[in-house]
Amino acid sequence: MTTLLGVPEVVIDRLPVYARMLAILESQGRQVVSSQELGDELGVTPAQIRKDLSYFGRFGKQGRGYNVQHLTGELRRILGLDQEWTMVLVGVGNLGRAILSYRGFAPEGFKIIAAFDTHSDTVGRTLGGIRVYNVKNLPQFLKNSPADIGIVAVNAVAAQEVADILVGCGIKGLLNYAPVALRVPDGTQLKDIEPVLALQSMTYYLKGTSP
Amino acid sequence: MTTLLGVPEVVIDRLPVYARMLAILESQGRQVVSSQELGDELGVTPAQIRKDLSYFGRFGKQGRGYNVQHLTGELRRILGLDQEWTMVLVGVGNLGRAILSYRGFAPEGFKIIAAFDTHSDTVGRTLGGIRVYNVKNLPQFLKNSPADIGIVAVNAVAAQEVADILVGCGIKGLLNYAPVALRVPDGTQLKDIEPVLALQSMTYYLKGTSP
DNA sequence: CCGTGTGAACAAATTCACAGCC
DNA sequence: GGCTGTGAATTTGTTCACACGG
Incomplete structure (x- = not known):
């Protein structure tokens, strides 16, 4: 939990990278992904992904991971990529x-x-x-x-x-x-x-x- | 003073920025520059410039600042820009x-x-x-x-x-x-x-x- | 079990502040 | 007086580790 302002810039810089990978997974029909798997793809620690996402909300489900389509949409909305x-x-x-x-x-x-x-x-x-x-x-x-x-x-x-x-x-x-x-x-x-x-x-x- | 290895990557990333500005100053005939002036040009704190440079040696003179031509050369040598x-x-x-x-x-x-x-x-x-x-x-x-x-x-x-x-x-x-x-x-x-x-x-x- | 979310511990980076030298 | 170089203090960022829910 953190105020909408005050999110470190390094975090904001990583979100598009996550969003891009998630879009690829989504296009492959992937339903769910864990922070571990996403981290493996991107060369980032799972803890960092979870911490980064935690600035904006709770997007995952314990024991399962993240719904790919949902998280992609959330990140795009957060970044303002849902507009032209x-x-x-x-x-x-x-x-x-x-x-x-x-x-x-x-x-x-x-x-x-x-x-x-x-x-x-x-x-x-x-x-x-x-x-x-x-x-x-x-x-x-x-x-x-x-x-x-x-x-x-x-x-x-x-x-x-x-x-x-x-x-x-x-x-x-x-x-x-x-x-x-x-x-x-x-x-x-x-x-x-x-x-x-x-x-x-x-x-x-x-x-x-x-x- | 620090070993040649172990210089933070963020520091290495800033050195080319310093080198580029110094080259401009040199082309303008500028002889000497302080960390304050250089920082003003680049939007960086003087302390950061001094700390960054301190990883590689002592290039300045107290009370005066840095010799522009000398520091440019040193940075280019450190970065390996003295070769093709x-x-x-x-x-x-x-x-x-x-x-x-x-x-x-x-x-x-x-x-x-x-x-x-x-x-x-x-x-x-x-x-x-x-x-x-x-x-x-x-x-x-x-x-x-x-x-x-x-x-x-x-x-x-x-x-x-x-x-x-x-x-x-x-x-x-x-x-x-x-x-x-x-x-x-x-x-x-x-x-x-x-x-x-x-x-x-x-x-x-x-x-x-x-x- | 598995994997998230997160406070706590740790590490890294930046800034402060001042002794020392020109 | 001015400005560097640098430990110490502070701030920022990352990783750990575990309680909790699925």
């Missing part, structure tokens, strides 16, 4: 175009509704079914069609400025692909996608290994 | 092609030397300057040209099989773009790039916000 989320993309260079053509967002309910750039050669085009507008029109656009999340896909130099614009338009969640530490106000969610940082910490452990 | 790292990519679909054309790896010393797929229409082609081979030839290729890191860019279903092949060929580091929890043996480094998981935990905090 709208996103705008800023930066339609190489990286931005790759994000526009990425097929992984839509099936999970994340929908890019528009893209923005400054280059006159991309503005006005339609890429991957998404219209590209001049970034000047971003505030106006968001006034008419509010979006939940902004994707920052510009270079490192422009990223902070773009983040500030998005935040200024009322966007409360940023997914940042630019290799820079963005500063956002309290209450704004920021998640970084940083393959280079991931590699740069990995190499610390690879140093001792035979090449 | 070679990578092979497996999976040349939409996502794989985006990774091949990503311009962020090379300047940091991460070089993709070959790509692999099963589809006969991509095998044999050259994309972004990288030759695409049949995945059957992966073990043979790595025997001749060992690589440090494997990039997994296949779909979720094939990802574990690909990971097993790479690990079987002696690869000790995996960068996984597939939306699945891979299982790798102890001693193998695994880093996941998971934009969807990032979004799915972000929505927990966005739920309470006005749309």
